Amino acid sequence: MIEVYLAKTIVTMNASWPEATAIAIREGKILEVGTLESLQPWLIRFEHRVIDTYRDAVIVPGFIDPHLHPSMAAVILPMHFITAMPWSLPWGHVPATVTAEGFDQRLAEIAKVEDDEVLIVWGHHDLWHGAMTRSRIEAVESSRPVVVWNRSFHELHMNSACMSFLNITEDIVEGRPQIDYARGRFFENGLGYAIQKLNPYILAEARFTFGLERLKQVVAAGGHTTVGDMAVGLFDFDRELNVTRALFENDSTPFRIEQVPHGAVVTHQRTFEETNAFIESLIEGNTPRLHFRKRIKLFADGAFFSQLAQLLPPGYLDGHQGEWLMAPDVLEERIDLFWQAGYQIHVHVTGDMGVEVALDCLAKAQAKKPRFDHGFTLEHMGYATPEQLQRAKRLGASVSANIYYLHELSARYAELSVGYERASTMGRLASSFALDLTTAIHSDFTMAPAEPLLNMWVAVNRVNAQGEVMGPHECISAEQALAAVTINAAKVLGIDALTGSLRAGKTADMTILSDNPLTVPSMAIKDVKVLATVFEGELTQALQ
Known part of the structure; x- marks a missing residue:
């Protein structure tokens, strides 16, 4: 019918x-x-x-978030939030905590009433909450294991009780990169070691399933009909895959997940031929809602929230250096291998030096084997220069940006991190659209709320949390912002023939809204309500 x-x-x-x-x-x-x-x-x-x-009401193409992390969200959402920004989630509201004293007080309150075997809080950021250390945690709670996970997710701190509980000793971690044992700090690749130790707890079946159920609510409430899992295997590839299939592959899931493997994980202890065969087997195992395709996620520089992005001169105000998640020579080698094999490559880049290295790798790959419509995508792109965007256009790259960086971080980063000019021009979306780069915006949830209308609002108005308009020349139109969460997001994932717009022959993915985000005043875009979604023709009422 x-x-x-x-x-x-x-x-x-x-x-x-x-x-x-x-x-x-x-x-x-x-x-x-x-x-x-x-x-x-x-x-x-x-x-x-x-x-x-x-x-x-108003119907638009089903919203698409081309870059979030279901497994990371499943790990974070059962944690206790202490964040500098307020968070509104389907099950409750988290108020903002904006001082070091407030953070410690809230941690003490949580520790007093929660009896978790390992108490984990998420949301710490140095620029609001002060520097975190093992001793600072112990001043609040020293008798049982406590983890303070950074807002970026790329680093955490533990108290001594937690390191003892996990059998982490100074002798064991000596010589391991990006671990500061004295401070209880594990960051970037050092975080991977801490995660291995924490996995039996954070990936425990009941806890992990609970987190994914919460993620399912978040995605539905945001009006999404497609999300991209942009790095399958962050914690445990097989466990993530199996639990995700068990939970999401059923008629109660009103969205699809486009799955992109974590490049460092799927290549570990495999030849490239073995890696390619493994990804082919994943594609053959696709289900109606969960899809691998010939795509890969690689990583360049460190986390934006942790100020570990790699920057070109003049760098950071305090002179510190960023970090590499993948050394540039290793990144070049991996890009070349996947490029030669015809993959769509997504590269995590947060700083302009990270962008520079990624574009250098793309240029070398293009010179070696020219490709068109290749889908090479700069993911996040916190900082990039106008010249880099022009180069990206010449090389055929796309952009998938986290514009929420600007809303949450630009005021503090202007004063304490990179100065006013670069803080004001993070997320150069207008420049990207002007060059006709395929440009999408994403949440990287939980790095930003998984709320497309909120992220559209940031992109159109560029208003930060303090109410300042930052870099007004980089504001985009409401229509461009809607494209960035629909058809352009579909292009970034390589599925624009399937979804992203409404025309004869396409899949019936729609988001039903209370008002038209293209005609309401720009400052009201975030207040438009999601009423329902239609996924492959099936109607689902939105969670309120």
Whole structure:
């Protein structure tokens, strides 16, 4: 049977047929977009029903977050939040904590009432909460294991009780990179060691499943019909894959997950031929909602929230250096291997030096084996120069940016990290659109709320948490912002023939909104409500 949805406005993101008031769907596919009258050639021939529940609402293509981490979210969401920004989640509200004293007080309150075997809090940031150390944690709680996980997720601190509990000694970690035993600090690649020790706890079946269930609520509440898992294998590849399939591959999941393997994980102790065969086996095992394709995620420099991004001169105000997650020569080797094999390559880059290295690698790969429509994507792109964006255009790269960096961090980074100019121009979206770079925006949840309308609002207005407009020349239009969470996000994932816009023949993925984000005042975009989603033709009411 044909189902016809009526709406006040249907925004198609199809430039040749931009608006409509009716859309006809059959067996999960779009038959036609238009008006109830223009659909009559279908309706007079086939049984149909008209759904006018949303006749006063607005329909847009289903929102797409091309870069988040279900497994990371599943690990974080059961933690206790102490964050500098307020968080609104489907199950509750987290108030902002903006001082070191406030952080320690909140940690003490949590420690007093929670009896977790390992107490883990998430959200610490040095620029609000002060430097974290093992001794500082112990001044609050020393008798049982405590972990303070950084807002970036790329580092954590433990107290002595926790290191003893996990059998981490100075002798064992001596010589391991990016571990400061005296401070109880584990960061970037050193974090991987701490995670291995914590995995039996943070990946315990009940806890991990609970976290994924919460992630499912977050994705649905945001109005998503597609999300990208941009680094499968962050913790334990097989466990992540098996639990994700068990939880999400069923009719109660109103979205699909596009899965991109973590390059360092799938190549570990494998030849490239073995790696390629392994990824082919993952593709062969695709299910209706979970899809691997010929894509890979690689990493350049360190975390943006931790101020470990690699910067070109003049660098950071205090003169410290960023970190590499993957040494540039290793990154070049990996990019070359996957490029030669025809993969779509996504590279985590946060600083302009990270962008420079990634583009150097792309240029060498292109010189060796020219490719078109290759999908090489700069992921996050906190800092990039105008010249780098021009070079990215010449090389055929795309951009998937975390624009929420600007909202949460720009005021503090202007004063304490990189100065006003670079803090104001992080996330150069207008420049990217002006160059006709395929440009998407993502949440990297939990690095930003998984709320496309909120991230659109940041991209259009560039208003930070202190109410300042930062880099107004990099503001984009509401239509560009909507493209960044629909059709452009689909292009970044390589699925734009499937979804991302509303036209005949595409999958019926839609998000139903209370108002039109293209016509409301720009400062009201974040206040538009998600009423429902339609995923492959199936309607789901939104979580409120």
